[in-house]
Amino acid sequence: MRLEDHPAVKKVRAAQGDAPAARTKLSGTWLRQLCLDHGADDVGFVSLDREEVASQAPKILEAYPHTKTLISLVCKMNRNPVRSAVRSIANMEFHETYDEVNAAARAIVRALDKEGIGAVNAVAAFPQEMQNFPGVIWAVAHKPIAEAAGLGKMGIHRNVIHPKFGNFILLGTVLIDAHVDEESRPLDYAPCLECKLCVAACPVEAIGMDGSFNFSACYAHNYREFMGGFADWVEEIADSDSREDYRERVPINETVSMWQSLSFKANYKAAYCISVCPAGEDVLAPFLDDKVAFRKQYVEPLQHKKETVYVLPRSDAEDWLAKRFPEKTPKRVRWTINADDPFSFMFNMTLTFQRGKARGLEALYQVTFPDLGGMTAAIDIRKGVLSIEFEEAKAPDVKITMDSERFPKLFEHGFDVEGALADGTFSVEGDVALVKKLRNCWGVYGSLEGELEPA
Numbered sequence: 001m002r003l004e005d006h007p008a009v010k011k012v013r014a015a016q017g018d019a020p021a022a023r024t025k026l027s028g029t030w031l032r033q034l035c036l037d038h039g040a041d042d043v044g045f046v047s048l049d050r051e052e053v054a055s056q057a058p059k060i061l062e063a064y065p066h067t068k069t070l071i072s073l074v075c076k077m078n079r080n081p082v083r084s085a086v087r088s089i090a091n092m093e094f095h096e097t098y099d100e101v102n103a104a105a106r107a108i109v110r111a112l113d114k115e116g117i118g119a120v121n122a123v124a125a126f127p128q129e130m131q132n133f134p135g136v137i138w139a140v141a142h143k144p145i146a147e148a149a150g151l152g153k154m155g156i157h158r159n160v161i162h163p164k165f166g167n168f169i170l171l172g173t174v175l176i177d178a179h180v181d182e183e184s185r186p187l188d189y190a191p192c193l194e195c196k197l198c199v200a201a202c203p204v205e206a207i208g209m210d211g212s213f214n215f216s217a218c219y220a221h222n223y224r225e226f227m228g229g230f231a232d233w234v235e236e237i238a239d240s241d242s243r244e245d246y247r248e249r250v251p252i253n254e255t256v257s258m259w260q261s262l263s264f265k266a267n268y269k270a271a272y273c274i275s276v277c278p279a280g281e282d283v284l285a286p287f288l289d290d291k292v293a294f295r296k297q298y299v300e301p302l303q304h305k306k307e308t309v310y311v312l313p314r315s316d317a318e319d320w321l322a323k324r325f326p327e328k329t330p331k332r333v334r335w336t337i338n339a340d341d342p343f344s345f346m347f348n349m350t351l352t353f354q355r356g357k358a359r360g361l362e363a364l365y366q367v368t369f370p371d372l373g374g375m376t377a378a379i380d381i382r383k384g385v386l387s388i389e390f391e392e393a394k395a396p397d398v399k400i401t402m403d404s405e406r407f408p409k410l411f412e413h414g415f416d417v418e419g420a421l422a423d424g425t426f427s428v429e430g431d432v433a434l435v436k437k438l439r440n441c442w443g444v445y446g447s448l449e450g451e452l453e454p455a
């Protein structure tokens with residue numbers, strides 16, 4: 001049969017005349033109403049050629065090559081469940097709202113499709129591009145798009161705070177193949193009040209007073225039953241000699257908690273930063289009326305909650321817990337994001353840097369890898385901030401020369417600096433004490449067996 005004679009082809013050809021005319025520019029007013037009618041609580045529009053989203057453009061085009069505009073959308077969470085100290089209640093609110101963002105985005109995609117406009121939901125729920133793990137596993141980073149779309153700004157806790165709904169929102173992005181006659185612009189103020197309640201509530205001090213974020217602290221605790229925490233649990237099983245040994249390592253309540261996460265939906269262990277945030281016009285009044293009462297009602301129950309908190313050994317979180325939250329029980333867990341090359345290892349270093357441990361250290365290190373043709377990296381630590389560049393350091397305080405394969409060992413529990421200098425594992429030009437101080441800014445790698453040497 002000739003293609004043109006196929007019944008399906010004939011139907012499509014006949015219908016082509018009735019198709020809606022392709023629109024070059026959509027009306028922003030019409031598009032906003034369409035999004036609100038399909039479940040979004042607020043929306044904004046950002047052209048793909050805008051500076052704020054330029055770094056994401058290649059990934060966005062990989063997801064949908066026809067993208068011209070990004071629709072940023074938010075759905076509100078119910079505040080009181082998110083604030084509950086009973087975290088299964090808060091978790092349900094997170095999961096249900098993720099589903100709502102995706103349902104709204106899907107419905108928008110379908111409605112636009114009917115109008116002849118190509119659209120893709122870039123997915124609000126947990127990222128799944130696991131072939132890239134531990135690299136970037138998400139297709140689109142919603143926060144910078146929401147900021148560009150004027151839907152809020154990241155607060156000290158790095159979540160986007162909507163001017164009206166506060167941080168009780170989850171975000172989504174729909175990619176469309178059309179231009180819109182209206183561009184949303186960023187807010188000209190930050191809704192964050194800098195009250196630091198998020199800092200006070202976080203059990204693992206992931207949020208710094210200055211807005212810095214300790215990725216490894218949040219990831220080790222809050223995400224114990226996701227990704228890396230799950231991998232660590234499986235490795236515990238593999239390492240166990242017997243049922244008794246396994247039970248020693250993993251109490252029964254942790255085993256069944258893992259099962260509940262696997263069979264229903266993964267259980268966030270905290271998210272307290274979101275629970276306590278008073279910012280946003282709809283949220284603010286009780287905080288303004290009585291700050292002490294607000295703290296008592298929403299912050300203290302989370303601070304006093306008796307619970308297991310997962311920490312990396314010798315991390316800032318471990319110190320913080322002992323000092324601030326004696327009612328909580330720390331449990332040491334391993335860092336499970338493996339790194340097989342110096343680039344990935346150094347990226348890991350940025351995620352696991354312990355700013356508290358680095359207090360008082362101001363030094364520039366140059367690391368040279370002879371096995372990589374003399375490639376160098378400059379590691380700078382200043383005012384609790386780490387920066388790593390793959391370039392020669394200008395006037396370094398210390399020069400370290402070491403094979404790239406051995407470099408991660410320098411940060412492992414039990415590495416003997418003097419012994420390694422004597423046997424030529426590495427060489428140091430400058431003050432060896434500074435090398436020891438460098439190691440102390442991490443202290444999370446390697447086996448957890450036995451006593452850790454003092455920092």
Ligand code: B12
Pocket residue numbers: 094123124125127134135136137138139140141142143144157158159160161167168169170171172207213214215218219222223268269270271273274351
């Ligand atoms: C990666 C990620 C995380 C990471 C890092 C958090 C962070 N601050 O970015 C972890 C796993 C720790 C995390 C935790 C949480 N997340 Co989250 N997360 C994401 C994700 C997938 C991408 C975030 C992103 O854009 N990062 C890049 C830049 C823009 O953010 P950044 O803050 O400058 O970058 C930090 C980290 O991302 C990290 N980083 C940067 N690049 C890379 C690359 C790699 C490979 C890795 C591993 C890390 C990393 O280093 C930076 C500094 O620490 C988005 C979903 C999405 N697809 O966008 C949700 C998202 C940001 N998360 C969200 C939520 C709700 C949470 C939690 C509250 C979860 C919970 N219920 O407990 C906590 C809050 C922690 C916090 N205070 O930030 C919401 C935030 C909603 C809002 N109002 O803003 C989002 C937008 C999901 C959604 N669809 O709504 N999350």
Ligand code: SF4
Pocket residue numbers: 155156157158191192193194195196197198199273276277278279
């Ligand atoms: S809790 Fe306070 S400091 Fe933290 S993000 Fe909200 S307003 Fe900002």
